[in-house]
Amino acid sequence: MEQRISLITLGVADAEKAAAFYDALGWVRVEAQEGVIAYDLLGQTLGLYPLDRLAEDIGIDVAQLGRGALTLGYNARDRAGVDDVMGRVEGAGGTVLKAPQEVFWGGYHGYFSDPEGHIWEVAHNPFSPLREGDGAFRWLGY
Known part of the structure; x- marks a missing residue:
């Protein structure tokens, strides 16, 4: 595995509300797939992904997503x-x-x-x- 991070995905309860915050800081959205909001970070991407859909994508219960010290x-x-x-x-x-x-x-x-x-x-x-x-x-x- 090469040493890099290409995508940071934040699980969010309300994607539009979360995106409005980053928009207000001056960030510009890029085209993304339905339900996911993305921002280009000069070589990486920050994605805002609804919690329920993120859990479904991983194949786990929403409660298992937890909160990491990050x-x-x-x-x-x-x-x-x-x-x-x-x-x-x-x-x-x-x-x-x-x-x-x-x-x-x-x-x-x-x-x-x-x-x-x-x-x-x-x-x-x-x-x-x-x-x-x-x-x-x-x-x-x-």
């Missing part, structure tokens, strides 16, 4: 980018869990949850600048 990360180009994203969260229907602040390792970050409870970290790492043209960090031991 966060998704968005890396901003600078501290202002962190503040900008975090400033949009509540107006879009999300919840700020940790206001942006400096981190012990020299970066700057905050956390929010989307309307379905998925947790995101928004961070700026001054030691690993984003490459031009994409959202990828160069790994420098963070």
Whole structure:
């Protein structure tokens, strides 16, 4: 297995409500299959999939989907980018869990949850600048 993630699927109770949140943050939907809402993430895809259909697709009961201890990360180009994203969260229907602040390792970050409870970290790492043209960090031991 090659080391990569191509698709992140978030199981959601209300796909349109969940999508409205990401739309309000400025993301643009791409064409997807019926019932699934997708966003292109520059080499990966984020999919919003109704919980009942996700469970059916896997072949398990909805209760077995559970809630994992997982966060998704968005890396901003600078501290202002962190503040900008975090400033949009509540107006879009999300919840700020940790206001942006400096981190012990020299970066700057905050956390929010989307309307379905998925947790995101928004961070700026001054030691690993984003490459031009994409959202990828160069790994420098963070």
